[in-house]
Amino acid sequence: MKYSIMTIAIILLLLTSPISVTSTNQTKTDWLSYQQYKLKTTIQTDINITKTAKTRLEMIEARTSLFPQQTASQSILSITTQPPVAEKNHELVFKWYNPKEKTLSYKINATVKTTPATSQIKTKIAFPPNIDREKFSLYLEPTELIDSNNPLIKEKAIELASDKNDLFDVVFTLANWVYQHVNYNELLGKEVKKASWVLTYKQGTCDEFTALFVALCRALDIPAKYISGIAYSNIISSFEMHAWASVYFPNYGWIPFDPTYGQFGYVDASHIVLKESYDAETKAVKLVWRGSDIEITASQPSANAYLLDTSGKRTSPIEITPSILFKRTGFGSYNLVKATITNENNFYVSEEISLAKPNEIELLDAQIKHILLKPNEEKQIFWRIKVKPDLERNAIYTFPIIIKSNLLSKQLEFKSAYKETIYSLSTINQHVPEQLLPKEGGATIQCIAEKQTLAVGESSLISCTLKNNNQFPIEQLQLCFDKDCKTVSIQSGEEKVFPFIFSSETAGETDLTITASSEFFSKKIILTFTILDEPKIEITDLSYPEKVEYNTKFTISFTIKKLSYRNPSNVKIILKQNKYKKEWYLRKLETDKQMRISLSGSDLDPGTNQISLTILYNGKQAGAQFTISLEKVTFFQRAILFLKKLTKALSSIFR
Structure with a gap:
């Protein structure tokens, strides 16, 4: 049977999340494409006031240290606030007198000029670094959230730095490990978790990514700061509050690392620094007020920004040379894409390299890879791919493959047809360096x-x-x-x-x-x-005689019934009748317990006796009340009861 052959050219469109910062859609890469960016940013915080009928409020003061800072890669062109503000001890202080509103707000508006914060480290810095511990103690010591002294963090840091003697290589490895192994989970956005928690559960937002990365650095005696700021997010396609880190390199100063965004040794120009700290920022606003019968809380700051202008196009610090192992393959065949990455500079370069492919191609390896190149170094990256087997038999497919870095994009292509050679995975693996292949282990x-x-x-x-x-x-x-x-x-x-x-x-x-x-x-x-559940007890099966005589021996019996799964603890049983009181104690109630209390008619008063049974446990109580009548009491018995009562009363007075 003969087939008519049609040629199919697969057109690959690289779609990335848009950024609505100007009339023209921008991508995350655009924040690295230019030498300078001019942005307008607004930070707003709401202050909520809960009043009562007796509320008295004379003054509210809100202090914040989160506002745009002057840094090596960031210049403040202008800054205004609503309402007007005073600056004190590196904080902006907002004040309201006799406010009537239920919600107050302050805004910080700034025009900022930023540049992509890149590093140009030209020489190898030995690891471990020679650091003045006293000078950098604030950024070497563990904190409440950055618990770098935790044994698990120390163990992981030592493992990742094993056999390395280059500081940039070590810090890059730490950041890349966090990027690859911690799962971004927006559900953890409100509460900042400890670094040791993040290492264990591998969950978090930018706060947790940064806290763990900083902790790993400090565990190896590498000074690291926690940076609070704002940055553009591809997840929500707008600016939001963000956290990243800054690591100290001797002779070069503080170098930025963003383990959430996968930017190691640089950050893009959307990163606007608001505060540098030794610990994760948990209190963005400090509130002080003068008044009474009132509750005042501050919301988490919200941030927004838009791009005003750019200038100066940047060029890529690397060159990419792509190649494909087989120019023609059959359906269901494996193939190998190789990218040779060359650093053409006299300084270290850290880059994110990604591969884009059509839907008809399956990818065996991670789509995004991070690479660190020493000055003038060349490295190779490999992606193993597979053509899907169920394609049109009477077609010849031309598949484009695009390899992309932050500022560079290169394309190659190969063809696939039904009767072409099908290459096995083992054949492909022979062309990949053994150390780059996953070790077989299921x-x-x-x-x-x-x-x-x-x-x-x-x-x-x-x-x-x-x-x-x-x-x-x-x-x-x-x-x-x-x-x-x-x-x-x-x-x-x-x-x-x-x-x-x-x-x-x-x-x-x-x-x-x-x-x-x-x-x-x-x-x-x-x-x-x-x-x-909440511990719960009930008194059941209460049994007692309604009438007794002076010489009668009788029993009060009941069951302490455990109604909850949780064991009630510190259980105190109290039986009380007038001046008579007796107590029993149970450390824990694990099952229902039957109680029998033996008494005599001589323990009661003539006539009707009100008796209370109370059980106290876990700040709760259960109880029952009942009456027992003492009848047919003789004159002599009454005299004995009176003397007993008098003796008890006197002993309590002179005790």
Whole structure:
């Protein structure tokens, strides 16, 4: 049978998230394309006032240290505020007198000129660096959130720096590890977690990425600062509050690193510095007021910016030479893309290199790679690809491949047809340096819960780390969290973190099953959670005689019933009748407990006796009240009871 042959040229459009900062759409790369950028930025904070009928408010003062700063890569052209402000001790101080509003706001408006903050380190700096610890102590010591003295952080930092003697190489490796292994999770946007927590659960926003990176640096005695500011975000396609780091290099000063954006040794010009600190910023605004019966809180600052002007085009510090192993392949064939990256400068260059390909091509390796080049150094990057097998048999496909850096883009192409040679993965692997290939070891999944003992309704973050140690990608992997399933894929040698949130409204022990399964991989993990409710006790089966005589022996019996899953603790049982009081104590109530209290009619007063039974536990109480009548009391018995009462009264007076 003969086939008519049609030629299909695949047109590859590189689509990136737009930035609405001017009338022309910008991309993240555009923030690196020019020598200078002129921006208008606004930072706003709302102050919420909750009043009562008795509220008295004479004055509110809001202090903030978050405002645009003068730095080597950032010039403040103008700054205005609403309302007017005073500057004191590196803080802007806003004041309102006798305010009537329920919400007050202040705005900081600034016109800023920025440049991409790049470094030009020309010589190797030895690791570990020779640092004046006293001079840089503030940026070497652990803090509450940057707990660089944590044993796990120290262990990971030493592991990553093993066998390295170049400071830039070490810091680059730390930043790249955080970028690759910490999962961006917007659910953690409100509370800044400790660096050790981030290392364990591999979750966070820019605050957590930066805190962990700074902690890893300090664990190796490398001074590092925490930078608070604003930057353009591709996730929300606008500016927002952001955090990154600055690392000290002897003889060169402070060099920026953004482990969230994957910018190592440089940051793009959308980064506007508001504050440099030794710890993660948790309190953006300090409030002081003069008044009473009032509650005042400040919102998190919001930021916005737009581009006014640019000037001076930048050129790429590297050259990219792309190549393809096989110019023609069959359907279902593997192929190899190689990019030779050359640093044509006399200083270190750190770059992000990415590969774009048509949908008909499968990618076996990570799409984005970061590379550090020494002065005039040349390195090679490889991507293993595969042509999908189910293409049109009567067509010849021309596939474009684009390799892109921050300022440079290069394209190549190859053809694929039904009757062309099909190359195996093992053939392709022979052309990749062995140290760059993933070590065979199957796939692994590990899940860890932030807390496994929870209150009813409380949430726990579960982080599942899936690592593919195969030399091929795992496609269509079903990852199920109980009955909630998602389909994921993971490239060869890649490690991904998947977050889940667990909570339960039912008290008790519960098992949560997490499964990961594909054609080549199946794994089940069971996490056991203890869900605790509020401790609760009830008095049941209360039994007592309604009438007794003086010489009658009788029993009051009842059951302390445990109604909650959680064990009530510090349980005190109190039986009280007039001046008579008796107590029993239980450290913990693990099961229902039957109580029998033996008494005599001579313990009561003639007539009706009001008796209370009270159980105190965990700041709560349960109780019951009842009456027992003492009847047929003789004159002699009354006299004895009177003398008993008198003796007790006198002993209490002279005690």
